[in-house]
Amino acid sequence: MTEQQLPSWADPSVSPAELDPQGMSRRGLLRRAGLFGAAFALGSATPALAADDRHLGGDDPRLAYLVGDHHIHSVYSHDAKYTFSQLAAASARYGLDWMVFTEHSNFGHAKYGAVLEHEEILKARAENPRQLIFQGLEWYIPAAEHCTVFAAPGPHEVDLLTRFETAYDGKLLGYTDGSAGGADTARNEAHAVEAIRWLAEQRRTGCIDDVLVLANHPMRLGIDSPREMRGWRDAAPEIMIGMEGAPGAQGAAIPGWRGATSIRGEYENRPSAQSWAGYPADAYLTYGGFDWATATVGGLWDSMLAEGSLFSITTNSDAHRIVFDTWKNGDWPAGQNFDTTGKLPDPVNTDTPQPGSDFWPGQFSRTHVGVTRYSYRAVMAGLRAGRVWLDHGHLLDGLDVRLKRDCDLGRGVTLGGRLRVRKGEKLTLDITVTTASRPNPQGILPELAHVDVIRGAVRGPVTDRDTWRAPDTKVVRTEDVTGRRGTYTLRVPLTAGDGSFYVRLRGSDGNRHGAGYLGASVDPHGPVPHEPGNGDPWADTWFYSNPVFVDVAGV
Secondary structure, X not given: OOOOOOOHHHOOOOOXXXXXXXXXXXXXXXXXXXXXXXXXXXXXXXXOOOHHHOOOOOEOOOOEEEEEEEEEOOOOOOOOOOOHHHHHHHHHHOOOOEXXXXXXXXXXXXXHHHHHHHHHHHHHHHHOOOOEEEEEEEEEOOOOOEEEEEEOOOOOHHHHHHHHHHHHOHHHHXXXXXXXXXXXXXXXXXXXXXXXXHXXXXXHOOOOOOEEEEEEOOOOOOOOOHHHHHHHHHHOOOOEEEEEEEOOOXXXXXXXXXXXXXXXXXXXXXXXXXXXXXXXXXXXXXXXXXXXXXXXXXXXXXXXXXXXXXXXXXXXXXXXXXXXOOXXXXXXXXXXXXXHHOOOOOOEEOOOOOOOOEOOOOOOEEEEEEEOOOOHHXXXXXXXXXXXXXXXXXXXXXXXXEEEEOOOOOOEEOOOOEEEEOOOOEEEEEEEEEEOOOOOOOXXXXXXXXXXXXXXXXXXXXXXXXXXXXXXXXXXXXXXXXXXXXXXXXEEEEXXXXXXXXXXEEEEOOOOOEOOOOOOOOOOOEOOOOEOOEOOHHHOOEEEEOOEEEEEOOO
16 A cells, blocks of 8 residues: 555645644644654654764654544434445545544345445545545454454454454444343453454464454443453454544433433443342443543553553444434335345435434544654554544544653653663653643534643553453542643653552543542542533543553662
């Protein structure tokens, strides 16, 4: 696959007058990253470091952040509605640089739909090389929920996906906790691990250039146990790289829209016979729109990070049916159905709002991935490296994070990275924020109110693989940034203690917060659940970042 054309905000040949305010802001970020018109624009590899730029404390590359969505459904999913072209156009309108089409597995999809969609994707890639369009699959994990699986473009991408779907999909095989009353769960869990190892082998042998897996909406049903998530990660950590920190369906609880019991993310379930018994009842909710596993400081995500291994978070649209949209599914011709075609009939406009919970890709939820060039492989490499931050409601235009030793002069390490230090060394965490430069799609100019620094001790692999607690993790600093505009840098001093640790970031518009799930001493002003049926997502927006790890020498 050749290098793609640059998006307009990164293309030096596009005049500033042709860019909207967000495009101008992103171009400014690119310039400040030292990439404009150089390595990023030319599509080269990461620039070599001069000898005097190499420092013991680490010197990660300068980055530009591409905005994307790894969980999108079209007429090639049995429960969705929109054509491929409708979704690609919406993604471009809302500023996405990359997107992944993840259709539900289904016999019709495996036999017909995947190949048909692939033809559309190939045509779109050729006609609009400024959009990075991946093909993927929403995998029904044996014994658990769903995962995004997607591959790098290449001659075997659709073959890999259909072979994987046929051999390892829990729905197609009947290998789910819901089958036979949850029987054979051990067999099903083992099959999920085998599936991830199979993907890793396809990458190792060169059948596919690259492939990644991310767990989707992990706490929606509570059937992704902590031990299963650790098992997937450990099976191939270079393939199974993380989970949705916030699900799609963020419009599900707009007041007066779906009903008095609706919850953001469609997290309206309660434990079932297949749910893992160790989760509390409050785990089946979203907090500021984020999954309980991510939103709980000292919770499940932190318990995995505390083992010292990267496990990334993302956010996305999970686009099926858009709020306030007026399109409905078309009618089937006589004798046809999804199993015989692998594709729904094209939608029809009714001029009347239809049921829906989702936003268009990029309209509300955005995953930002740090890259050094504009290409498919660069996006996948950035995701694997954990150079990721996410926001809702277009809360920020930009975020750059660098952690370095005070005795070093280099750039230090960024999100997903590791800094090696000595006990007692002084460190500085530089958090460069670029505030929103234009109203979001709801017409609101977002304003960041605070930035929280969360620190947790790294204790190594856990004995109990079903633990979901990280008792050493807490919010250690909050910066009030109310009223600050433009680009500014917060400098947070840290000290390396006796043990290794990690830091991660979070912040919000300040509209709704309270004591975190594990108490005010751990998280004094964290996200909180909304009342059922009363969850306006635009009035409660947050950003989260991946962690930076600090390895203390001699421990």
